Amino acid sequence: xxxxxxxxxxxxxxxxxxxxxxxxxxxxxxxxxxxxxxxxxxxxxxxxxxxxxxxxxxxxxxxxxxxxxxxxxxxxxxxxxxxxxxxxxxxxxxxxxxxxxxxxxxxxxxxxxxxxxxxxxxxxxxxxxxxxxxxxxxxxxxxxxxxxxxxxxxxxxxxxxxxxxxxxxxxxxxxxxxxxxxxxxxxxxxxxxxxxxxxxxxxxxxxxxxxxxxxxxxxxxxxxxxxxxxxxxxxxxxxxxxxxxxxxxxxxxxxxxxxxxxxxxxxxxxxxxxxxxxxxxxxxxxxxxxxxxxxxxxxxxxxxxxxxxxxxxxxxxxxxxxxxxxxxxxxxxxxxxxxxxxxxxxxxxxxxxxxxxxxxxxxxxxxxxxxxxxxxxxxxxxxxxxxxxxxxxxxxxxxxxxxxxxxxxxxxxxxxxxxxxxxxxxxxxxxxxxxxxxxxxxxxxxxxxxxxxxxxxxxxxxxxxxxxxxxxxxxxxxxxxxxxxxxxxxxxxxxxxxxxxxxxxxxxxxxxx
Amino acid sequence: xxxxxxxxxxxxxxxxxxxxxxxxxxxxxxxxxxxxxxxxxxxxxxxxxxxxxxxxxxxxxxxxxxxxxxxxxxxxxxxxxxxxxxxxxxxxxxxxxxxxxxxxxxxxxxxxxxxxxxxxxxxxxxxxxxxxxxxxxxxxxxxxxxxxxxxxxxxxxxxxxxxx
Numbered sequence: 118x119x120x121x122x123x124x125x126x127x128x129x130x131x132x133x134x135x136x137x138x139x140x141x142x143x144x145x146x147x148x149x150x151x152x153x154x155x156x157x158x159x160x161x162x163x164x165x166x167x168x169x170x171x172x173x174x175x176x177x178x179x180x181x182x183x184x185x186x187x188x189x190x191x192x193x194x195x196x197x198x199x200x201x202x203x204x205x206x207x208x209x210x211x212x213x214x215x216x217x218x219x220x221x222x223x224x225x226x227x228x229x230x231x232x233x234x235x236x237x238x239x240x241x242x243x244x245x246x247x248x249x250x251x252x253x254x255x256x257x258x259x260x261x262x263x264x265x266x267x268x269x270x271x272x273x274x275x276x277x278x279x280x281x282x283x284x285x286x287x288x289x290x291x292x293x294x295x296x297x298x299x300x301x302x303x304x305x306x307x308x309x310x311x312x313x314x315x316x317x318x319x320x321x322x323x324x325x326x327x328x329x330x331x332x333x334x335x336x337x338x339x340x341x342x343x344x345x346x347x348x349x350x351x352x353x354x355x356x357x358x359x360x361x362x363x364x365x366x367x368x369x370x371x372x373x374x375x376x377x378x379x380x381x382x383x384x385x386x387x388x389x390x391x392x393x394x395x396x397x398x399x400x401x402x403x404x405x406x407x408x409x410x411x412x413x414x415x416x417x418x419x420x421x422x423x424x425x426x427x428x429x430x431x432x433x434x435x436x437x438x439x440x441x442x443x444x445x446x447x448x449x450x451x452x453x454x455x456x457x458x459x460x461x462x463x464x465x466x467x468x469x470x471x472x473x474x475x476x477x478x479x480x481x482x483x484x485x486x487x488x489x490x491x492x493x494x495x496x497x498x499x500x501x502x503x504x505x506x507x508x509x510x511x512x513x514x515x516x517x518x519x520x521x522x523x524x525x526x527x528x529x530x531x532x533x534x535x536x537x538x539x540x541x542x543x544x545x546x547x548x549x550x551x552x553x554x555x556x557x558x559x560x561x562x563x564x565x566x567x568x569x570x571x572x573x574x575x576x577x578x579x580x581x582x583x584x585x586x587x588x589x590x591x592x593x594x595x596x597x598x599x600x601x602x603x604x605x606x607x608x609x610x611x612x613x614x615x616x617x618x619x620x621x622x623x624x625x626x627x628x629x630x
Numbered sequence: 631x632x633x634x635x636x637x638x639x640x641x642x643x644x645x646x647x648x649x650x651x652x653x654x655x656x657x658x659x660x661x662x663x664x665x666x667x668x669x670x671x672x673x674x675x676x677x678x679x680x681x682x683x684x685x686x687x688x689x690x691x692x693x694x695x696x697x698x699x700x701x702x703x704x705x706x707x708x709x710x711x712x713x714x715x716x717x718x719x720x721x722x723x724x725x726x727x728x729x730x731x732x733x734x735x736x737x738x739x740x741x742x743x744x745x746x747x748x749x750x751x752x753x754x755x756x757x758x759x760x761x762x763x764x765x766x767x768x769x770x771x772x773x774x775x776x777x778x779x780x781x782x783x784x785x786x787x788x789x790x791x792x793x794x
Contacts (some may be wrong), residue, residue, distance in 0.1 A: 136639030203651050258662060260743070268742060274731040276742035279673045282784045283794065335644035343652045354663055355744075356780045361656040474673035 119400075121127070122218035128601040130558060139559035139596070141328045146344035146560075147212035147479050152310065152322040152331055154205035157336075159303065161198040162247075165191070166300075169250070171292040176252040177350040184346060192606045196340030201242050202399075203365045204336075209240060215396070217561070225316070225428050225453045226397035239306040246299040246364040255367075256349035258360045260375050269378035318429045318453065319566060335360075385400050407481040408452035411445045415464045416477035418443030421580050422458035425469050425533070427565040431458060445478055455564035456480040456534030460571075465536035483529055485536070492539065496548040502620065503613045504549040507605075508535045512563035513556035514605040521585045523551075524609055532556035533567035537574050537583035544591055551591045551616045555605055558598035568596045590619060668749045668777035670723075672756075674741045674787040677760035678730055707736040710762040714741055716785070717755040723747075738771035749779040756791045 128145065133142045143150060168191060170179035184192035187238035213233065216222050226611040245263070249256045259454065280286055314320040345448055348361050348433040354595070363372065373381050411423075411434065422445050425602060430451035436442035445458075458478045465476040465485045474486040476566070496506060501523040509516045509528045516526030529535070540552045562568045566629055573579035582594075595608050663669070664788045684705040692700060709730040716724040724743050724750060731737035739760075758769040771791040786792050 135634055136643055138636070162727070194685045199655055202651060203655050204647075206711070207647075207651065218741045265742075265744065274737070275675065276673065279675065279740070280745070281787070282671055282673050283782055285794075331640060331644060335648050339648045339652050348656075354782055356667065356782050357662045358665050358667075359661050362660045363656065364653070364654045364658075374662065378723065431636050498690060 119218055119220070122214060126215055126218050127531075127598065130561065130598065131600055132437060134558065137328065137551065139561075141325045141331075142558075142560060143324070143328055144211075144215070144561075145558070146321065146324045146328065148314075148322045149324040150206050150328070150332070151208045151212060153324050153332070154201040154208065154304075155307065155310070157197055157201035158205065160202070162303075163214055164194045165198060166296075169296070171296050172289040173252070173292065176250060176292055177191070177347060178252055179371060180347055184344065192344050192433070193340045195339065196343075196345040198247075198334055199345040200336055200339060202247065203363065204332075206240065206244065207363045208541065212218040212393075213237075220310050220400075221563070223400070225430070225451055228316045229280075229313055230396055231393055232309065234389055236309045236313060237392075238389070239302055239309055241253045241366055243299070243303045243306055244363070246295060248363060248367070251296055251347050252292075252351045253348040254351055254357060255348050255360055255362060257353060258357050258362075259367070259368070261357075262370050266373055266378045266381060281353055283618060287353060306399060316428065316429055317565065344533075395419060408449050408454055409447045409456070409478050409480055411447060412475060413437045413439075413444050415462075415475050416444040417463070418578075419463055420445075421461040421463065421480050424580075425457050425570055426455065426463040427455065427567075428453050429619050441567040447478070453564060453576065454480055454482075454484055455567065456529060456533040457531055457564060457567055457570060459483075459485055460531075460534045460536050460574075461581065462536070466538035467542040468538060480530065483534065485553070486541070487585065488527070488529070488534070491527055493544065493548065495527060496543065496589070499525055499549065502550070503616050505551045505553060505609060505613055505616070506543055506549040507553045508532055508539075509554075509557060510556040510563070511565065513558075513599060514595075514602040515599065516555075519606055519609055520603070529561070531567040532563075533562075533565045533570045533574075535571075537581055540592060541584055541587045544587060550620070551593070551612055553593045553609060553612055555595045556596060557596060558601070559596040561598065567581055568594075593614070634783060661782075662684050666749055666779050667698045667746045668779060668781045668783065670718075670747055670777070670785070671743065672724065672743050672785040674712065674714060674717055674728075674758070674785075675738055676712060676758075676787050678712055679736045679763070680706060681708045681710050681762055682706040690738075698736050705733050707735055709739075710760055711735075712741070713740040713759040715755075715757045717757075718747065718752045720753070720755070726787045747777060749781070751776045754785075754793070756785060758787070758791075 128206070130142065130144050133144050137143065139145070165183060168179055168183045184195055185192065216230065230454055245259060249259050260281045261278065262280060265374050267273055268276045268278055280291065314322065324332070369381060370384060372384070379413060409430070418433065418436060420433055420443070428451050430448045430453070432448065433443045434445050434446050436444040459476060462477045467474060467489050473487050476485040478592055479485050492506065493607060496504065499522065504522055505524045507519055507524065507526040508514055510532045511524060511528050513532070516528050519526050536556065543552055554570050557563050559568055571594065572581055574581060575583045577583070577585070593608070593612050595605060597605050645720070672703040683760040684703040685699055686703045713731060714726060714728060715722060723745055726741070728739040728741050729735055732737050752775050753772070755772045756770060757769050761768050769787070769790060773793060774782065775793065784794050786794070
């Protein structure tokens with residue numbers, strides 16, 4: 118099932134990247150979009166609250182007044198409030214399914230995964246509380262079903278549903294309680310969202326500006342085309358027949374009518390428990406390689422690995438024996454063995470004058486000296502005048518099919534494990550005519566930040582930089598993801614053609630000279 | 631890809647996301663109860679009678695107590711459960727023994743039930759025993775009711791059954 122979802126998301130990613138570009142691709146920013154929608158709901162909610170009347174007779178009437186008497190502002194605010202919350206519900210669900218499909222929920226990521234489960238309950242409770250405040254027939258349905266659902270719990274002694282028997286049993290104070298809940302639960306949701314992202318560095322809580330602008334325009338158009346409206350006012354003296362439901366948030370409610378409260382509790386609590394234990398359930402995912410190891414002899418305390426670690430697994434402390442110096446320390450509970458730190462280490466340079474290449478921090482299963490010997494071995498077997506080395510990652514495009522007499526591929530946990538000095542080394546020593554870097558789709562690195570850091574290292578915006586002396590025309594980056602494996606084959610062929618053309622031009626120039 | 635094609639693609643994808651979303655926030659309609667059905671609710675919140683008799687206190691332990699702390703009698707706290715039944719045309723819609731709340735069963739007994747019934751005329755019979763020491767019903771009421779489509783009829787208890 119997971120691979121089916123993964124294939125589906127990979128296809129969706131490609132479609133969205135084509136239309137939005139990878140930078141604006143909403144599929145890569147589902148979490149950030151959820152934050153964005155939350156803020157829209159919060160801001161519009163404050164405006165609506167100013168005009169909302171907390172009483173039985175006033176609740177519905179005040180919202181109707183906002184909707185119709187100031188449709189140009191209050192009405193649009195209300196529509197934004199509703200549609201942003203629904204969009205948040207969909208984005209959060211897609212975010213959950215996507216992280217599951219992409220196998221990004223276990224190990225170090227288990228904390229974010231588990232802390233996300235109660236957020237689902239808080240999100241649904243926030244949305245349902247909002248619909249309750251409108252006090253139309255949908256709110257009447259919610260009031261009756263929710264109270265009956267909670268009354269099933271043995272800890273509830275006095276049935277809550279007795280408050281909604283008929284019009285004579287409901288009081289204005291109930292709306293004060295609802296308003297309190299509708300402010301308190303979203304605040305708890307916000308706190309939970311903060312905890313959810315606490316263990317990861319460089320979190321993205323704002324979507325790309327273009328995507329945010331497009332979303333706002335789309336929501337405005339939808340709000341004008343189909344403004345959010347109330348249904349008929351609630352009347353507890355009249356039984357409910359046909360009700361317009363928000364199927365995004367109220368989809369469990371009809372199950373109450375079919376299955377009863379016990380079964381519904383069983384399904385929802387069971388589903389939550391299943392989600393919670395999912396990171397520990399047996400899975401076909403590959404075993405995590407050993408965590409990063411610091412070599413104090415080669416660590417100069419620069420802190421570049423700390424800056425690049427996507428999971429804040431690296432900290433600095435006083436050096437073991439070099440007075441006044443610092444050294445990196447790896448928290449084994451947080452390290453995800455991506456190797457980005459090894460790529461960031463300035464000691465990971467093959468140009469160093471040492472007998473055996475060593476580095477300040479590395480992954481035991483993929484030490485930098487092993488990467489060097491692998492690089493040299495693979496390149497020594499290549500033939501022809503257009504040799505290309507492709508560095509890729511285990512989660513991106515498949516490299517095996519690329520390999521030929523003139524093309525070598527080296528796959529590693531993350532492409533950002535390759536120190537920029539390696540590219541310089543390969544080209545300077547003329548071990549290959551060209552180097553190509555590939556990996557996960559742009560903005561969707563399996564280890565969150567690998568391809569972003571590589572882009573910044575190459576453009577000299579992040580240490581360690583790719584030196585300016587490296588001719589950029591002999592280097593190509595292609596972030597195509599696993600779905601772009603076939604395209605990568607074409608890209609490599611094209612790269613070889615371009616390299617040949619360049620070589621021909623150079624030889625002609627030298628003849629003329 | 632040309633920019634206009636890209637923007638067109640974005641517009642299409644925004645539409646594919648927001649149009650179903652706007653639709654699903656209120657449609658399709660859900661039928662909670664058919665048009666010709668009525669709702670009958672029963673909500674009873676009543677404390678049953680105390681189970682057992684008060685016992686006069688005496689004996690050596692009692693005599694040792696200061697005079698102002700000698701209770702004349704000790705009464706049990708436990709309350710009788712409610713044995714409640716609701717019949718429509720002699721068909722038992724609800725019948726249950728509802729224990730008193732609290733760790734010592736000394737609180738009120740609470741019941742809430744909702745029934746969807748076809749509209750029409752019915753013989754409604756309510757029976758309740760709130761005293762374990764008494765055989766048979768201690769409270770009862772029988773009445774012919776006429777339920778209109780979509781009507782909500784509520785049965786409550788306050789020193790006798792009320793139907794509204």
